[in-house]
Amino acid sequence: MIRVYKIVALLVVGFTFMACPADDSPSSEPLRDYQEVYDEELVEIENFLDTHYVTVDADFNTTFTEIPDGGTQTPISEMPELTHIPVTLNDVDYKVYYLRLNEGNNENPTALDSVYSSYKGQLLDKTVFDHASTPIWFKLEEVIPAWGKIFPLFKTGDFVENTSTGIVSYSGYGAGVMFVPSGLGYFNIEKALIPAYSPLIFTFSLKRLRYRDHDGDKILSKYEYGPDLAEEAIDTDGDDYYDYLDVDDDADGVLTKEEVKFTYVDGTVTKTGYYPYTGKSTDDPLTPYDDRRGIPRKFTGPIVPPSTLPSPASDDSDFTDATRLRRHLDKTCKPPYTN
Ligand SMILES: [Ca+2]
Ligand SMILES: [Ca+2]
Ligand SMILES: [Ca+2]
Ligand SMILES: [Ca+2]
Structure with a gap:
């Protein structure tokens, strides 16, 4: 079941990346060998990095320019901000080059989360095929793998909203440029301005993020997938539903969201809350x-109401x-719980 889910997700990737004109139905070229295509594109990408320089403005907008004969500009390939990661x-085994223009100050998304990003997409000939100067929300699962x-x-980073104008200003946010081989982009799919087998350049900013809870069990997917979003997600009860898609992770017949719930008294009203994954x-x-x-483990000690916990709490562990x-x-741990 889960395998099917994953396969469907991959197929969707090529078609949902960006809003396209209504008459832009994607077509495709015959499938070529992934390694062979990558070998060619790596040469093209590295040649671009060797022959171009980039200017970056205060909002991390980029302009790529070919270095003229005798030009003394620093090629992208020699910039200290350039690095790469392996992606299989x-x-x-791809080598994905990217420029770390600004790392950002606050929180990282995982590959399962949503990002609010402004971006510009270009081909290696610098044709701009898409540009969103105002940020847009994307689920990272639904866009190209890169x-x-x-x-x-x-x-x-941080943002402040001007209450009278409604204008939001951002600071300290992550911004960069990624150089994407087509195997991590659209590969053989042809889109409006993107020919099949095109390496892509994305200049992007990360303005906000939203951590997702795919199965709605009150535990964020980033905690349910696995420590490093490894290739295989965690399936605690072995029922072929990964934890991030399983509403009863331990198959004890009690929904996870019931197991991570607690009650507390607010004034005279008893309310319900959910433990954060980590306190x-x-x-x-x-x-x-x-x-x-x-979220507590199986509680074996004396019952201590939260309000009476000393600091540090005696049962902190x-x-x-x-x-x-x-x-x-x-x-082995089922309700009723003592909170
Ligand atoms: Ca969840
Ligand atoms: Ca499961
Ligand atoms: Ca779950
Ligand atoms: Ca359960």
Whole structure:
């Protein structure tokens, strides 16, 4: 079942990347060998990096220019901001070059999350095939594979909204340029201004992100997939539904969202909350619950109401030990819980 899901997701990748004119139905060229195409494109990409320089403005907009004969501009290939990562797909070991113009100050997305990005897409001949100067939301799973590999290497920044004009200004956000072989782009798919087998250049910024919870079980997918978004996701109960798509992760008949729930009294009203995956190191006195409590493991100690926990909490290890078996993943641990 999950394998099918993954295959469908990959097929969708080529068709959903960007809004296209209604009459732009993608067509395709015959499939070529991935390695053979990559070998050719790596030469083209590295040649571009050797023969062009880039100017970057204060908003990280880029202009690529070919170095004229006798020109003394620094080629992109010699810029300290240029680096690359290995990406393996379809049995090809790709080297994906990217420029780290600004890493960003706050949070990294994972390849499962949504990003709010402004971007410009170009071919190696510098034709601009798409440009969004105002940011747009994307689910990284639904765009070309390279985005899901490169965006997690950047972070969001800060933003302030002017309450009278509604204009949002951003600062300290991640920004870069990725040089994408077609095997991590559209490969043999032809789109409006993108011929089949085109390496792509994306200049991008990461303005905001939204961590996703695919199965709605109140645990973010980034915690359910696996430590490093490894190739194979975690399937705790072995039922072929990966944890990030499984609403009862330990198959104990109790929904995960019921297992990570707690109640607290706010004034005279009893309310429901959900433990964060990992608790904070200190309690925020403004919240009516104990922020130090992440999802508990099977509780074996004396019942201590959250409000009476000393600081540090005497049973802290039950909530903050990073390696604890959280109770939604422990088949032997079922409600009723003591909170
Ligand atoms: Ca989830
Ligand atoms: Ca499962
Ligand atoms: Ca789950
Ligand atoms: Ca369960």
